[in-house]
Amino acid sequence: MIGRIVLLAVVALAVVGCTPEGMGGITLVTHGSHRVTADERIPGSVAVAGGTLVVEPGAGIDGDVYVGDGELVVAGSIGGDVSAIGGLVRLQPSSHVHGTVHVGASAIVARAPTARVDGGVDEGFMLPDRMDAASSPAADIAWAAARALAAVLVALLIRRIAPGRVARTRACLVGMPAESLSYGFLVAIVGLSLIVFMAFTIVLIPVALVAIAALALAVLVGLAAVLDELQARVRPGLPGRLSALGAVLLAAVGLAVLPSVPLLGLPLSALIVLAVLGAAALAFQRPTSGEARPK
Amino acid sequence: MRARLTSLLGTAGYAALMAAGYAYNLTFVQLGLTGLGRDRLALPEGTVAVAMGGLAIGTCLVALATGWRMRGWRMRGKLRVAAVALTGQTVLTMLVGWISTPLALGAWLVAGAVTLGIAVPATFGLATDLVPVRWRGLTAALITAFAYGLAIAFLGEWEALELGARLVPAMALGTLGLGLLAVAPGPLRGIVGTLERQADDPAFARGRFVSTGAQRRLVVAAILLFLVFFVDSLGFVRLVDTAYIGAAWQSPDVMDRGALVAAHVGGALAGGVLYARFDERLLLPWIFGIFALVALMYVADIRAPIGGPSQALAMPVLYAVGVSLYTVLTFALWPDLSTPDSITRNVAIGVALSAWTATFLSTGLALAWRHAGVNLDQHLSAVAAVGLLVISAMWLRRLTSGPGPVTG
Numbered sequence: 001m002i003g004r005i006v007l008l009a010v011v012a013l014a015v016v017g018c019t020p021e022g023m024g025g026i027t028l029v030t031h032g033s034h035r036v037t038a039d040e041r042i043p044g045s046v047a048v049a050g051g052t053l054v055v056e057p058g059a060g061i062d063g064d065v066y067v068g069d070g071e072l073v074v075a076g077s078i079g080g081d082v083s084a085i086g087g088l089v090r091l092q093p094s095s096h097v098h099g100t101v102h103v104g105a106s107a108i109v110a111r112a113p114t115a116r117v118d119g120g121v122d123e124g125f126m127l128p129d130r131m132d133a134a135s136s137p138a139a140d141i142a143w144a145a146a147r148a149l150a151a152v153l154v155a156l157l158i159r160r161i162a163p164g165r166v167a168r169t170r171a172c173l174v175g176m177p178a179e180s181l182s183y184g185f186l187v188a189i190v191g192l193s194l195i196v197f198m199a200f201t202i203v204l205i206p207v208a209l210v211a212i213a214a215l216a217l218a219v220l221v222g223l224a225a226v227l228d229e230l231q232a233r234v235r236p237g238l239p240g241r242l243s244a245l246g247a248v249l250l251a252a253v254g255l256a257v258l259p260s261v262p263l264l265g266l267p268l269s270a271l272i273v274l275a276v277l278g279a280a281a282l283a284f285q286r287p288t289s290g291e292a293r294p295k
Numbered sequence: 296m297r298a299r300l301t302s303l304l305g306t307a308g309y310a311a312l313m314a315a316g317y318a319y320n321l322t323f324v325q326l327g328l329t330g331l332g333r334d335r336l337a338l339p340e341g342t343v344a345v346a347m348g349g350l351a352i353g354t355c356l357v358a359l360a361t362g363w364r365m366r367g368w369r370m371r372g373k374l375r376v377a378a379v380a381l382t383g384q385t386v387l388t389m390l391v392g393w394i395s396t397p398l399a400l401g402a403w404l405v406a407g408a409v410t411l412g413i414a415v416p417a418t419f420g421l422a423t424d425l426v427p428v429r430w431r432g433l434t435a436a437l438i439t440a441f442a443y444g445l446a447i448a449f450l451g452e453w454e455a456l457e458l459g460a461r462l463v464p465a466m467a468l469g470t471l472g473l474g475l476l477a478v479a480p481g482p483l484r485g486i487v488g489t490l491e492r493q494a495d496d497p498a499f500a501r502g503r504f505v506s507t508g509a510q511r512r513l514v515v516a517a518i519l520l521f522l523v524f525f526v527d528s529l530g531f532v533r534l535v536d537t538a539y540i541g542a543a544w545q546s547p548d549v550m551d552r553g554a555l556v557a558a559h560v561g562g563a564l565a566g567g568v569l570y571a572r573f574d575e576r577l578l579l580p581w582i583f584g585i586f587a588l589v590a591l592m593y594v595a596d597i598r599a600p601i602g603g604p605s606q607a608l609a610m611p612v613l614y615a616v617g618v619s620l621y622t623v624l625t626f627a628l629w630p631d632l633s634t635p636d637s638i639t640r641n642v643a644i645g646v647a648l649s650a651w652t653a654t655f656l657s658t659g660l661a662l663a664w665r666h667a668g669v670n671l672d673q674h675l676s677a678v679a680a681v682g683l684l685v686i687s688a689m690w691l692r693r694l695t696s697g698p699g700p701v702t703g
Contacts, residue, residue: 179572182565186581186616189561190588193613197592285577 028200029053029070036061036076044202045080048072048087057094064099067107074115081119084109091115141256148255152248155224162221168283169276170225176282177275184278191215215277218284222276227251298489305425305490308472310434312377313626314441315469316418319462321446323388324350324411326535327455331391332400335455342397344662350404350411351655355647357412362643365416367636370424370491373417374477380414381473385466391459415646416639422630423638424494428503429571435626436567439619443559447544447552494635502631504574513632513641517649519579520628522685523621524653526586530678532661533671534593543611551608558612562619567627575624580686582624585617587682590675597672625650 027046034051036042038058045063046053048070055061055076064080065072067087074082075092081099082089084107091097093112100119103109109121159166173180195211198204231247259269328350332343365373387407394400426434479487493499504512534540546552569577592610629645630638664674 176572178568182568185561185565186569189613189616190581190585193592193609194588196609197588197595200595 038076055095057092091117144256144260145252148252151220151223151255152227152252155220155227155251156248158217158220159224159227165280165283166221166224166228169221169280170228172282173222173225173275173279174229176279180278180282181271181275182278183282184274184276187215187218187277187281188274218280219273219277221280221283223251225279226276301486301489302427302493304486305493306427306430306434308476309421309425310437310441312418312421312469312473313438314445315465316414317438317442317622318445319384319466320411321442323455323458323462324407327458328404328407331394331455332397336394336397336400338397338400341662341666344658346400346404348655348659350408351651353405353408354412354415355651355655357409358415358643358647358651361413362416362420362639362641362647365420365639368420368639369635370421370494371477371479371487373420373424373639374473374487376413377417377421378470378473378477380410380417381466381470383410384414385463385470388459388466389463391455412647416643419626419629419642419646420639422626423500423502423633423635424490425499426630427493427498428501428631429498431503431627431630432567432569432571432623434567435570435623436563438626439563439566439622440560442622443563443615443619444556447556447559500635502633504632505634509632513644516575516628516632517644519575519685520621520624520645521649521653522681523579523582523586523624524650525657526583526678526682526685527618527621528654528657529661529681530586530590530593530675532658533665533674537671539593539610543608554608555611555615558615559619562616563623565616566620566623570623570627575628578620578624580689582617582621583682583686583689585613585620587679587686589614589617590679590682594672594675594679597675 027042027044029046029048030050032051033054035054035056036059037056040059042061043063045065046061047066047068049068050070052071052073054073055078057075059076060079061077062079065078065082067082067084067089069087071088071090072082072084073090073092074095074097076094077096077098079098081102082097083102083104085104086106087108089101089103089107089109091101091109091111093114095112096116096118098118100122101109101111101117102122111117111121191211192215195208195215198208198211227247230250231244234246234250258272259265261268329343329347332338332346333340338346361376365376368376383406387403387410390403394403422431475483476487502509543551543555566578589610592613596610625646629642632645633641661674664677669677
């Protein structure tokens with residue numbers, strides 16, 4: 001039943017995503033030097049992740065332009081916004097931006113006095129005021145602890161909602177750790193590639209968002225399974241609800257501390273995430289002849 | 296303890312032999328010889344393709360005949376045949392520098408088809424003698440990881456003369472080792488005897504799937520792996536001559552090649568572990584899905600109106616994972632569908648008929664499409680369509696067949 005609802009939601013979102021704007025697609029510039037010459041128009045949006053893109057006088061881009069790195073030189077027109085979080089944007093005297101120019105912290109925008117920007121320039125785009133405030137070690141630790149605790153609480157909620165699925169995931173994780181890790185590797189590498197691919201088609205962005213949510217949910221189900229296992233392991237030493245509290249604390253501290261352990265922290269965290277993801281995905285598989293199934 | 300150590304040595308020796316043989320096939324046979332005909336002899340691309348197709352068909356026929364003839368052979372017999380074939384192949388590799396005319400290339404390919412065709416069942420057939428059933432997934436993973444690691448880590452050009460010069464010493468050493476084992480003089484007699492007796496032990500001799508409709512499963516697996524090789528080659532043949540290869544498989548950047556080796560090793564280990572616990576039916580949809588997704592990603596990259604071929608490693612890395620997964624199946628599945636009596640025949644059907652014939656047919660189709668004016672993006676779209684079609688058929692089959700009995 002849940003599977004059908006998810007399928008229906010995916011199809012509905014894919015249909016909703018088929019808007020005229022979405023059909024234009026996105027053009028990605030990653031390296032080299034490229035020119036949009038006079039009387040040439042790019043119908044959709046453009047993302048500059050490296051290299052140089054020059055929009056000559058008389059040329060235009062109908063959609064938005066995103067600059068992450070590299071250089072954008074505009075002497076023609078941009079139909080939407082120009083959002084720069086990095087790199088260099090040069091607005092030449094003949095340029096005309098119909099939307100707003102958003103300037104991020106690491107971006108440099110050189111604007112000629114006669115360049116037209118209808119929506120004005122937003123200098124505060126993604127400026128990390130809050131990040132600056134949180135850059136002290138104490139704030140970093142507090143932020144990591146809060147995230148870890150939030151993840152554990154969501155996992156507890158999932159355990160209450162779907163105890164059967166969490167139990168199957170735990171069985172996979174404990175009974176088949178190497179298989180869970182291997183399956184997690186496949187799910188992660190293919191899933192992330194698929195999500196990136198769908199995001200670049202624009203039309204499938206809603207489906208990509210659903211896929212991201214599904215991956216995150218699978219990791220949280222796996223985390224709930226880890227909580228279950230931790231609780232079972234600390235139970236002999238602790239009475240009643242203390243074991244549950246102990247498991248929650250252990251999981252939260254582990255989540256908060258492990259990634260920041262030098263050298264081994266990040267690889268270990270990645271392996272754990274892959275294993276819990278794989279266990280959740282394996283538990284979701286319909287068993288068929290010849291395939292082992294967790295008891 | 297001594298017997299277990301001997302057994303472990305046998306498995307390690309088998310893995311080393313197969314990894315080296317597969318790396319030789321990937322680099323020297325598939326890429327080096329093609330380059331030799333095209334660049335050194337200046338033959339038209341179509342002629343080279345026909346010559347390579349002839350090599351594929353010749354190898355396939357010789358392998359089938361040898362596989363049938365060798366049914367039920369003991370390990371020593373297979374070792375002798377493998378040693379003779381490897382000696383012939385080493386001599387042929389040494390002679391590659393003397394190829395200066397199309398006729399000489401043709402003669403080399405005929406001889407090569409004979410030695411390769413004999414080597415396939417003789418070497419693969421050693422699996423039921425040397426690799427215990429429960430280790431086959433991991434052994435296949437190690438073979439795959441080392442073979443692709445060797446092929447990609449090779450920093451020179453994929454050119455026959457350079458490859459040959461580097462490969463001949465290793466091949467000569469391997470030939471000597473195989474020859475010694477085949478003849479088994481004094482001190483080696485005990486070891487070879489212990490290894491040979493393993494074929495009578497069900498832990499080695501009785502493949503995982505022998506009792507569960509092995510014949511039908513062999514046919515289905517042969518068809519599905521034929522499709523896997525077909526989809527893979529159909530796409531890769533057209534990518535070989537593009538800038539994508541230079542940006543990934545032949546990139547001068549060590550980090551790029553390292554990422555590809557890591558992807559191959561990761562894919563191989565994941566495939567080996569999952570195959571050992573489950574079976575090929577879990578992996579096949581992933582393989583077809585990966586090839587279809589990679590083809591679609593290349594199509595999207597080609598159709599981007601500005602910007603050259605992407606240097607992003609996402610596509611080659613994903614592709615490497617898919618290739619490693621099916622290579623693991625190639626090394627593990629046929630022995631698991633066989634007994635010592637049937638392995639050479641089954642391997643000939645599986646490896647020669649599925650792999651070589653599929654590669655030949657897809658290469659021919661790719662060339663025909665190119666001559667018909669099919670663009671690269673149209674070509675890769677068709678590859679993705681075939682991959683998605685096979686996945687759809689498999690899922691439909693699974694949905695309509697319902698859940699089978701659960702085994703543990």
